[in-house]
């Protein structure tokens with residue numbers, strides 16, 4: 105393990121290229137309805153309950169990362185868009201876009217509008233976290 109002397113973030117590879125710091129959450133939630141901000145918080149909270157992860161904000165994106173990114177979130181005007189990186193294709197009515205990603209896995213995209221919809225996707229987020237630990241580390 106290597107921790108960046110500048111921002112103290114921890115990586116599995118020495119001198120891992122990264123953007124220092126974990127970003128500014130305020131930018132992501134600016135102007136968004138309170139109900140969606142709460143939904144985002146609930147997703148982040150669940151992700152943190154899975155194990156030691158980092159929540160990194162980059163422009164419009166909120167990245168959920170263990171040793172690598174296992175899901176990313178975008179705040180839309182009426183939903184939280186989530187991309188979950190799984191090993192294999194799964195079927196769920198909320199996934200409107202499913203495609204191979206550049207790490208040999210399958211990315212599943214859904215728009216989450218409320219807590220109930222998030223509940224139905226929790227198990228996939230957990231699976232993505234487990235997959236991310238089992239995979240060889242890649243760039244953040």
Ligand SMILES: [Zn+2]
Pocket residue numbers: 108109110111112113122123124125
């Ligand atoms: Zn750094």
